[in-house]
Amino acid sequence: MTVELNHTIVAAHDKKTSARFLADILGLAVSPQYGPFVPVHIPNGVTLDYMDVSGPIPPQHYAFLVSEDDFDTIFARIRDAGLTYWADPFHHHVDEINTNDGGRGTYFDDPNGHNLEILTRPYGSGSQG
Known part of the structure; x- marks a missing residue:
């Protein structure tokens, strides 16, 4: 299937x-x-x-698996746009990226409050960092 x-x-x-x-x-x-x-x-x-849609929008989470090179390019756009970013989905570690599973990742919000993420390694694919 x-x-x-x-x-x-x-x-x-x-x-x-x-x-x-x-x-x-x-x-x-x-x-x-x-x-x-x-x-x-x-x-x-x-x-x-x-x-x-009208009215409140419940925030959703959208994660994008990217290459290491694409992470650098996208992360530069995030910073150039002056967006706040976090190392975690709960927004506790501001202006940081994570190194989960031996890769890199960060979270940022879109204009509607959706929690967007870019990451270079799928969860569970390597060691935690």
């Missing part, structure tokens, strides 16, 4: 701004609007479909 995540809907107060934020940070393109959605295609075939 083959099961793959194809897409997910990401709630936003401004779908175009939110999609552009993610695309710019990750170095990706925003695709043309499709129905009520503004898609950002991730290179592994998953699409994040941004959709406008």
Whole structure:
């Protein structure tokens, strides 16, 4: 059996701004609007479909596995944008990255309060640091 995540809907107060934020940070393109959605295609075939909603948005977590070189590039964009970043998902270790599983990772928020993460090693793939 083959099961793959194809897409997910990401709630936003401004779908175009939110999609552009993610695309710019990750170095990706925003695709043309499709129905009520503004898609950002991730290179592994998953699409994040941004959709406008009114009212409070419960924060979600989106983690992106990246290469070491891409981490450097994306992390530079995070810092250049003046974003606060943390070494942990609970936002206790500000302006730090982690070295979990022998890789590197950091967390930052998008304009809607979603907790975004970039990491270079999947959880459980190596030693804790």
